[in-house]
Amino acid sequence: MADRQAVFMTLYKKCFPSVAHYIAKRGGTLDEAEDVFQDALLAFYEKTRESQLHLAQDEGAYVFGIARYLWKKRYHEHQRQTSLDELMAGYWEDQENEWSQPAEQQVVAQRVVRVLQAAGQQCMRLLTAFYYEKLDMVEIASRFGFSGARSATAQKFKCLQKVKQLVRQKSLQYEDFVE
Amino acid sequence: MKISLNEWQQRENCLLGNASGEQQALFEARQLLDLEFREAVHWQRAAYTAIRACGRTQLRGELKQIHQTLFTTLEHRTFAEKIRAFFRK
Numbered sequence: 001m002a003d004r005q006a007v008f009m010t011l012y013k014k015c016f017p018s019v020a021h022y023i024a025k026r027g028g029t030l031d032e033a034e035d036v037f038q039d040a041l042l043a044f045y046e047k048t049r050e051s052q053l054h055l056a057q058d059e060g061a062y063v064f065g066i067a068r069y070l071w072k073k074r075y076h077e078h079q080r081q082t083s084l085d086e087l088m089a090g091y092w093e094d095q096e097n098e099w100s101q102p103a104e105q106q107v108v109a110q111r112v113v114r115v116l117q118a119a120g121q122q123c124m125r126l127l128t129a130f131y132y133e134k135l136d137m138v139e140i141a142s143r144f145g146f147s148g149a150r151s152a153t154a155q156k157f158k159c160l161q162k163v164k165q166l167v168r169q170k171s172l173q174y175e176d177f178v179e
Numbered sequence: 180m181k182i183s184l185n186e187w188q189q190r191e192n193c194l195l196g197n198a199s200g201e202q203q204a205l206f207e208a209r210q211l212l213d214l215e216f217r218e219a220v221h222w223q224r225a226a227y228t229a230i231r232a233c234g235r236t237q238l239r240g241e242l243k244q245i246h247q248t249l250f251t252t253l254e255h256r257t258f259a260e261k262i263r264a265f266f267r268k
Contacts, residue, residue: 005241012245017262024265033266038242042235116233124233131227132234157184164226 004133011041015060019067028075036074040067043088049134115170116163123159130156182219194224 016037023033044063066088073087116124126144129135137149137156146152192198193206210217249255250262 004238005245008242009245009248012242012249013258016249017258020262021265030263030266034246038239038246041242042238045238046235116229124230127230128234128237131230132238154184157187160187160223160226163230164222167225167229168222 008041011059011063012037015063015067018060018064022064022068023071026071026075028071032071032075036067036071037063039070039084040064043070043084046132049132115166118166119159119162123162126152126156127159127163187223190220190223194220194227 016033019037019040020030020033023036024030028036040063043066044059070084070087073082119127122144126140129140129143130137135143137152140156141147141149141152144152144155146155189198189202190206193203198206206220210220250259
């Protein structure tokens with residue numbers, strides 16, 4: 001986790017000036033530049049984790065490309081309310097590489113983020129390490145102090161079942177409420 | 180419906196695109212034929228979506244913290260000044 005923060009600090013210092021300059025030239029504000037840049041970093045991170053993509057030299061250009069795309073979509077085409085996933089689906093399609101969630105799933109996710117805290121902080125950290133950071137079970141065992149990949153896998157299974165129950169309970173309550 | 184770690188893993192492979200073509204076809208077929216299975220798969224998929232949203236929220240918080248550090252600490256004053264200068268009319 002500390003490694004990730006160090007990587008992002010380096011990326012921030014390296015790439016934010018060019019993105020901020022680009023947005024300032026087009027009449028944007030520092031807050032808008034911050035929003036666009038952070039979304040670009042998120043999209044970049046998720047893409048590299050999903051595809052195990054390694055960009056040794058061009059990461060700055062890559063992040064800048066995403067930020068420019070997001071700026072145009074959000075502030076020129078006035079799609080400020082469009083989710084990051086929906087915007088990026090178009091971007092990745094252009095590059096023969098798509099990953100997007102159906103809108104219905106996004107709604108479910110947003111609603112339950114707070115609820116999932118009930119699964120416990122340790123569980124959520126473990127699950128996001130595996131499913132979001134894409135660490136393997138050996139790395140997870142080491143980070144969380146398990147004796148090995150096997151016990152980390154067993155714990156992940158228990159945590160997932162907890163989360164599934166929470167998502168299910170909350171969604172059923174919500175559906176009951178709105179119908 | 181209680182399931183084994185093995186079965187959960189098989190479903191996960193199918194949902195996350197890590198299954199063979201044959202496993203995937205069987206998985207799709209079972210969803211068509213078995214309502215209870217289909218519902219369980221739906222919630223398993225929703226759990227992954229929710230975990231991903233949590234991961235993203237956590238990372239977004241880390242990025243905001245980095246931004247805050249760069250724009251409020253003496254150590255990075257030159258960097259912050261350079262950026263702010265872009266936005267002065």
